[in-house]
Amino acid sequence: MIKKIVPASSLKGEVILPPDKSISQRAAIFSLLYDGISEVGNYSSAQDPQSTLNCVQQLGAVVQERDGKLVIKGTGRKQLKTPEKDLDCGNSGTAMRLLSGVLVGAGISTKLVGDASLSGRTMTRIINPLEQMGAHILARNLAYAPLFINRNEPLKPLKFDLPIPSAQLKSCILLAGLFGEEMTQVIEILPSRDHTERLLNLDQKLVQGRKIISASLSDEIPEQSYTIPGDFSAAAFWLVAGAIQKDAELLISNVGLNPTRNALLDILGEMGADITIENERMEGAEPAGDIIVKGSDLKAVDIDPKMIPNCIDELPILAVAMLFAEGTSTISGAEELRHKETDRIMAISKMLKAVESSFEEKEDGLIIHGDPEFAFQSAEFESFHDHRIAMASAVLSLKGIKESSIKDAESASVSYPTFWKDLDKLRVES
Incomplete structure (x- = not known):
């Protein structure tokens, strides 16, 4: 499936995430x-x-x-x-x-x-x-x-x-x-x-x-009765989309906030993203809460390699945030990305190249030269049948001047079956 993405002037509304x-x-x-x-x-x-x-x-x-x-x-x-x-x-x-x-x-x-x-x-x-x-x-x-x-x-x-x-x-x-x-x-x-x-x-x-x-064998297996919180990796796309869109305001409900999963919150916070967490609670053994993100002025960041395991799945969309941040950002120590559903360092590079941005690919990461005023006309993106690359490309497409397209966009359903529906619901037309 080739998905056409119309640019947005902003994003508004509430997101109900898929379960983790x-x-x-x-x-x-x-x-x-x-x-x-x-x-x-x-x-x-x-x-x-x-x-x-x-x-x-x-x-x-x-x-x-x-x-x-x-x-x-x-x-x-x-x-x-x-x-x-x-x-x-x-x-x-x-x-x-x-x-x-x-x-x-x-x-x-x-x-x-x-x-x-x-x-x-x-x-x-x-x-x-x-x-x-x-x-x-x-x-x-x-x-x-x-x-x-x-x-x-x-x-x-x-x-x-x-x-x-x-x-x-x-x-x-x-x-x-x-x-x-x-x-x-x-x-x-x-x-x-x-x-x-x-x-x-x-x-x-x-x-x-x-x-x-x-x-x-002496460990007793506990009963597994609880409600599964929303997927933080899915929330990541809206956290970045909201942060890079002018005047955006998104409420992301029931997000899993496991501290071994949510390094992206700290990274976006360091970049200057306007993010608040409300209604913090426990869902069984897992912490959860509601997140509000607003349009923000972002600055570049160098990610500590020690944080990479805690944000490995969020790096494709984080690269999009870096593209619209003031200054040069670096991702290093992320060689594991080359062994995901696809070689994600290569795939991110192809995504950035499609919009003619300034970056360098490294064996274990990327150097991205950001600009809050970065603009591109339109692009044709390859998803490489990778759900995270497809959705990251969609968030980037929203910042284009004209309509962009994503090949094999159905791959988003691997982790987020309602992503395209949610995107259409939240878009404020240009």
Whole structure:
């Protein structure tokens, strides 16, 4: 689908975000592991969480919808079923990596498959530690899906130093560890998303600046009954769109405010964005609130590489904010972007080049020369079938002088099915 975007003179109104994908997928998997019934409100209808939900049903979860909530009857750790067919993770790296941990822990032999995009993403980081725990995993070219998972020998405990700040890798190891008689530990130096630790109430200790998270069969899986907050990564597009549009004012309701996810708030605050948070509260184990963003005068920023894991998914849209900030901004230490749904550093560069902006691409990031008065006529954007690139291009298109277009714009539905509808609702015509 080619989406035509008409420029806007401003943005006004309220945004109801899609549910958080990361929390939704964990809610499904953890409800499977809970020996009882969980009621999950506001479960995501996006493709990735639905793929995960289908997989947990094949593993034995019974899922029904009641009063707008998902009622999930879990099997507990000892009653998981061997799937009758391959587990199809679709485009979801979260599903493939987390379920790999569950399957290895439970000793279930099966095959995990995914779409072309997911099958092009390396799984080496999870294969190696899982094999140390006793698994035998066959992968295409030793690294790529499909993954044939088997474990014939007893599950071994693992003390694992997390080589990169990856919530998926961390969660994979901890989920396998939940099936072990002896304790498995993940040692984290740089913080990554902590949804797994929160939702499973796992033991955590801070020792000499390192976080040690533990998991074993002795950990009780808590009931997963809560309402899932809105996706902060989806809110990011409106935070930037509101900040760069003159006289804009947006209310973004029910946003997840997990401190391991929301570095963008601090970065935009440093850039001078007019952002306030109201109605702060807890949704189960996760903090949430409502955010108001107004049109702002932005200044350039250099992102500390230590913050990158906490804003990795927001970097495509942050690059758009940098384009309209006074001065030169830098993103570095973000080489992980090259291993997402697409090479996102390359994709961001193509987006910036399409509007003839001034920037330099680096192996691990970008240097962007911003200008609050930056203007372009129109552009043809490539999404590279990447939802975040498609939506970042849309926010940039709103600042054009004439109509722009985005190829393969339907990719936005991977994480935000109503994005285009919301954009039309909030636009104030030029």
